[in-house]
Amino acid sequence: MTSLQARLFGLIASLWGGLLVYFYHSGRIRRYLEQDFHQLILIGGIGILILGLFFVINPKDKSSTTCSHDHHHHDSEDHHQNCDHDHSDCEHDHDHQHDHCDHHHHDEGHGPLVTALLTLVPLTIAMAYTQDQYTVTGKTIAKKGLYEAPAINQTFKFTREDLEKRVPKNSLGEYQIRLITAYYAAGDKEMQPIFEGLPVELEGRIAPEKLNNEEGNRLRIFRSIISCCAADMQIIGISLDIPEDIERPKLNEWAKAGGTLDFEKINDTIYPVLRVRGFMPAEEPYSEFIKRQ
Amino acid sequence: MNADTENQLADGSFEFLSIFLEGLPFIFLGTLISGFLGTYLPRGAFEKILPKNRTLAVIISGFLGAIFPVCECAVVPVIRRLVKNGLPVSCALSYMLAAPIFNPITAYSTFKAFNSSTDVMFTRLGFGYLIAVIIALIAARFAINNILKSSNDQKPLHEHHHPRNLTSALQNSLRDLMDVGLYFAIGVILTAILKTAVVDPNEPFWKDLGANFAGGTIGMMILAFLLSLCSTSDAFIAANSFDHFPIGPKLAFMIFGPMVDAKLIFLYSTVFKWRFILFLTIAAFLLTGIASWIAQNHLISDSPKAPVEDLLTP
Numbered sequence: 265m266t267s268l269q270a271r272l273f274g275l276i277a278s279l280w281g282g283l284l285v286y287f288y289h290s291g292r293i294r295r296y297l298e299q300d301f302h303q304l305i306l307i308g309g310i311g312i313l314i315l316g317l318f319f320v321i322n323p324k325d326k327s328s329t330t331c332s333h334d335h336h337h338h339d340s341e342d343h344h345q346n347c348d349h350d351h352s353d354c355e356h357d358h359d360h361q362h363d364h365c366d367h368h369h370h371d372e373g374h375g376p377l378v379t380a381l382l383t384l385v386p387l388t389i390a391m392a393y394t395q396d397q398y399t400v401t402g403k404t405i406a407k408k409g410l411y412e413a414p415a416i417n418q419t420f421k422f423t424r425e426d427l428e429k430r431v432p433k434n435s436l437g438e439y440q441i442r443l444i445t446a447y448y449a450a451g452d453k454e455m456q457p458i459f460e461g462l463p464v465e466l467e468g469r470i471a472p473e474k475l476n477n478e479e480g481n482r483l484r485i486f487r488s489i490i491s492c493c494a495a496d497m498q499i500i501g502i503s504l505d506i507p508e509d510i511e512r513p514k515l516n517e518w519a520k521a522g523g524t525l526d527f528e529k530i531n532d533t534i535y536p537v538l539r540v541r542g543f544m545p546a547e548e549p550y551s552e553f554i555k556r557q
Numbered sequence: 558m559n560a561d562t563e564n565q566l567a568d569g570s571f572e573f574l575s576i577f578l579e580g581l582p583f584i585f586l587g588t589l590i591s592g593f594l595g596t597y598l599p600r601g602a603f604e605k606i607l608p609k610n611r612t613l614a615v616i617i618s619g620f621l622g623a624i625f626p627v628c629e630c631a632v633v634p635v636i637r638r639l640v641k642n643g644l645p646v647s648c649a650l651s652y653m654l655a656a657p658i659f660n661p662i663t664a665y666s667t668f669k670a671f672n673s674s675t676d677v678m679f680t681r682l683g684f685g686y687l688i689a690v691i692i693a694l695i696a697a698r699f700a701i702n703n704i705l706k707s708s709n710d711q712k713p714l715h716e717h718h719h720p721r722n723l724t725s726a727l728q729n730s731l732r733d734l735m736d737v738g739l740y741f742a743i744g745v746i747l748t749a750i751l752k753t754a755v756v757d758p759n760e761p762f763w764k765d766l767g768a769n770f771a772g773g774t775i776g777m778m779i780l781a782f783l784l785s786l787c788s789t790s791d792a793f794i795a796a797n798s799f800d801h802f803p804i805g806p807k808l809a810f811m812i813f814g815p816m817v818d819a820k821l822i823f824l825y826s827t828v829f830k831w832r833f834i835l836f837l838t839i840a841a842f843l844l845t846g847i848a849s850w851i852a853q854n855h856l857i858s859d860s861p862k863a864p865v866e867d868l869l870t871p
Contacts, residue, residue, distance in 0.1 A: 308586070383738065
């Protein structure tokens with residue numbers, strides 16, 4: 265690596281590291297990664313930044329006069345053709361100075377310009393276009409499962425008494441159950457009677473409804489489940505059946521929806537649906553993700 | 558630009574950034590280790606550590622993931638440097654392919670994802686390890702210049718005494734970070750495009766594949782390739798999002814994906830020749846298919862249900 269290459273690579277690394285630190289510091293990271301990974305981003309970002317800045321400031325190993333790089337000698341090419349000293353008899357330890365050799369000893373990897381072009385340009389474009397979440401009107405959110413029915417025969421079991429004992433109610437007596445609970449209830453025939461007709465309050469983000477919505481009186485409320493990053497996200501959603509006189513939240517807003525939980529069959533598949541009584545605004549949580557256990 | 562294109566660009570950007578942000582610290586960790594190994598690990602050290610018998614050495618290397626657990630992104634720069642420092646390529650392959658599956662973190666996530674099923678966990682780890690070792694043993698019969706890119710060849714004509722100091726180690730790390738980071742970025746771009754613009758696992762085509770074993774297994778391996786999930790989280794996706802698939806194809810998803818996926822092949826290209834990567838892909842595909850069939854018919858009778866934790870407590 266020449267001094268210029270080291271400096272340019274150092275600059276690219278600094279930008280990568282700076283990007284990680286920026287995402288952590290600005291809080292935007294909470295939209296991309298599960299909370300357990302946040303500190304890793306900060307530590308990784310600082311580490312890359314230090315590594316990069318080190319070579320921006322100190323591009324050559326001045327403390328050593330020896331080769332600081334791999335020195336594979338290639339059979340087929342004269343690797344030292346630009347050196348003016350004799351390398352033909354290489355039985356020595358190679359401890360002589362190489363700083364004067366301006367040639368590139370490696371033929372591995374790409375130069376800094378290619379690296380910058382293929383990493384910094386896509387990153388810049390991505391930074392310009394990302395909305396820090398999947399768009400609620402786009403196709404990707406549907407691919408992640410927004411309109412999918414829950415898997416059948418789930419293994420969680422509880423009774424109405426458990427519900428009474430452990431789930432808080434709002435001022436209107438509606439159970440403040442987790443959206444994921446209501447969702448999975450639709451996948452278990454034993455659980456359905458416990459939830460059917462139950463007054464509940466669900467909290468989540470609002471998306472348009474694409475199922476059973478010919479009359480246009482429906483929206484969908486959803487939450488996201490992840491293990492590591494948004495790429496492994498699974499989205500679960502529940503249909504909101506809204507009477508005409510109820511004021512609707514805007515798409516993508518966080519809301520609490522109160523009403524009665526019901527189940528409906530569409531093409532032989534059972535889906536949960538909330539018959540909405542009303543909406544209340546809700547604050548977006550620090551991290552909207554539910555972590556897979 | 559119409560609304561659909563705008564949404565796709567926004568979603569693709571989000572997907573790209575989420576994988577890049579998650580993966581980069583692991584790549585950095587891998588390149589940091591590789592830089593220090595390259596500087597401080599004496600050439601020939603592996604000859605002293607590993608058994609002389611190549612087969613035994615490959616078998617032992619496959620277990621290293623249990624001791625040094627690294628994900629599939631971080632392992633590539635490490636083995637790249639280890640190979641340069643004299644680790645036999647077959648041993649490096651065995652470690653590289655097995656480590657993302659045969660490690661405690663993946664074991665635990667598989668165990669949890671499949672409702673505390675030790676059957677699924679041990680089958681996944683066992684076949685992951687076995688396939689890695691088989692591929693490595695086959696590769697051991699190849700000429701080394703058919704496997705490695707010329708820049709990674711192990712053919713120095715003489716010993717060089719490189720300075721063993723911090724600056725040299727950091728310089729190696731920076732060089733590795735730039736090389737691997739570049740290919741990682743290319744792989745992530747491709748993955749983001751595939752996931753947001755091309756593949757939809759909820760389409761009837763993919764769902765219908767679950768109806769038969771062969772179609773399901775092939776389909777799940779292709780999906781694993783396209784979705785490029787981390788080995789630590791793919792078990793949850795397999796358990797929760799593909800409930801209509803039997804256990805064999807789910808295992809194929811969890812074994813093939815950590816070995817070969819859209820982003821990994823670009824990382825592999827920093828070490829291996831493309832022709833060898835093609836061999837690796839085909840071998841992993843066939844062996845995983847066989848493993849999936851054995852698991853489905855002889856080892857695990859039913860797909861354990863996806864777990865649901867205590868859903869009532871807020």
